[in-house]
Amino acid sequence: MNNGPIASYPFAREVPDGDTHERHVCGDCGWINYVNPKIVVGAVCTWEDKILLCKRAIEPRHGYWTVPAGFMEEGESTAEGAARETLEEACANIEIDALIGIYNIPRISQVHMMYRAKMTSPEFGAGEESLEVDLYAWDEIPWNEIAFPSGVWALKHYYETKELTAFQPFDNPELDRHRTR
Amino acid sequence: MNNGPIASYPFAREVPDGDTHERHVCGDCGWINYVNPKIVVGAVCTWEDKILLCKRAIEPRHGYWTVPAGFMEEGESTAEGAARETLEEACANIEIDALIGIYNIPRISQVHMMYRAKMTSPEFGAGEESLEVDLYAWDEIPWNEIAFPSGVWALKHYYETKELTAFQPFDNPELDRHRTR
Numbered sequence: 455m456n457n458g459p460i461a462s463y464p465f466a467r468e469v470p471d472g473d474t475h476e477r478h479v480c481g482d483c484g485w486i487n488y489v490n491p492k493i494v495v496g497a498v499c500t501w502e503d504k505i506l507l508c509k510r511a512i513e514p515r516h517g518y519w520t521v522p523a524g525f526m527e528e529g530e531s532t533a534e535g536a537a538r539e540t541l542e543e544a545c546a547n548i549e550i551d552a553l554i555g556i557y558n559i560p561r562i563s564q565v566h567m568m569y570r571a572k573m574t575s576p577e578f579g580a581g582e583e584s585l586e587v588d589l590y591a592w593d594e595i596p597w598n599e600i601a602f603p604s605g606v607w608a609l610k611h612y613y614e615t616k617e618l619t620a621f622q623p624f625d626n627p628e629l630d631r632h633r634t635r
Numbered sequence: 636m637n638n639g640p641i642a643s644y645p646f647a648r649e650v651p652d653g654d655t656h657e658r659h660v661c662g663d664c665g666w667i668n669y670v671n672p673k674i675v676v677g678a679v680c681t682w683e684d685k686i687l688l689c690k691r692a693i694e695p696r697h698g699y700w701t702v703p704a705g706f707m708e709e710g711e712s713t714a715e716g717a718a719r720e721t722l723e724e725a726c727a728n729i730e731i732d733a734l735i736g737i738y739n740i741p742r743i744s745q746v747h748m749m750y751r752a753k754m755t756s757p758e759f760g761a762g763e764e765s766l767e768v769d770l771y772a773w774d775e776i777p778w779n780e781i782a783f784p785s786g787v788w789a790l791k792h793y794y795e796t797k798e799l800t801a802f803q804p805f806d807n808p809e810l811d812r813h814r815t816r
Binding site: 553558620623 | 656669673693706708709710712713723741744748803806
């Protein structure tokens with residue numbers, strides 16, 4: 455059975471009754487394909503004063519370094535997702551203790567939620583999506599080889615608030631105008 | 636053209652190579668339908684000491700009261716989404732000044748992000764999705780007629796932190812164990 459490319463299905467772009475946005479609506483049955491932003495969850499994880507970074511074994515940004523992070527899955531909480539990604543990518547167990555930032559990337563419809571976490575033991579290793587994993591002192595971080603802007607922001611905002619317990623999570627640097635911490 | 640119900644398409648539940656979760660994968664072309672949690676954005680909005688509530692004109696929970704909130708759309712930030720929902724449902728303009736809570740509802744794969752906001756003028760009205768909209772003093776809030784648990788949590792967490800600028804957003808009450816504020 456071959457139904458051909460998706461473009462041959464009778465979907466049209468239209469604004470459903472009572473809605474405010476254009477959606478893909480099926481011309482046969484009226485089913486509406488809502489597309490909403492996706493959540494990326496991650497964590498700046500430390501053991502003593504060092505920060506856990508993973509060298510990416512996958513695209514995009516193969517070979518660049520990142521804090522453990524990935525798409526939140528159904529059936530988990532945001533914090534559980536960040537811990538799962540850390541276990542998958544860096545084989546490390548963590549305990550989350552604060553939310554560092556919520557970074558909005560509207561161009562690609564992503565919301566990145568970055569937590570602060572402590573490793574519960576010094577063990578770590580390269581998961582399937584990592585070429586290598588290592589602990590970096592602050593002044594050894596390879597800033598020019600960090601995979602994504604949200605990783606740079608999370609690291610810098612981590613450093614700015616690492617002694618604090620009560621603070622509002624940061625926005626993207628260019629959006630950060632409302633908050634006091 | 637009628638391709639019949641979706642169940643007749645050659646999709647199977649399987650774990651794609653390198654993935655950790657089962658997905659719907661097309662048996663014809665290998666396309667993977669990733670389904671991730673959706674974000675609901677909303678705000679506890681005040682004018683002087685009163686709180687803006689909307690009586691829902693739509694299901695679910697038709698006739699119950701809610702803080703302005705709804706699904707985040709593509710191309711906007713989380714705070715912009717909360718402001719848009721407030722304008723749509725309560726015809727009110729707001730300025731956001733803090734993030735009150737991030738409530739995880741894994742059962743329905745939703746993450747509710749609730750902001751604190753001030754109305755920029757005393758004007759408001761019932762949008763298409765509201766039967767009526769009103770400003771409530773704290774001790775007049777119809778607690779037994781609030782539509783969703785996250786609305787109750789956001790209101791209570793708002794009240795607990797309304798004089799604070801530096802605090803971590805709350806989790807669901809039953810998850811709230813990590814944070815100091």
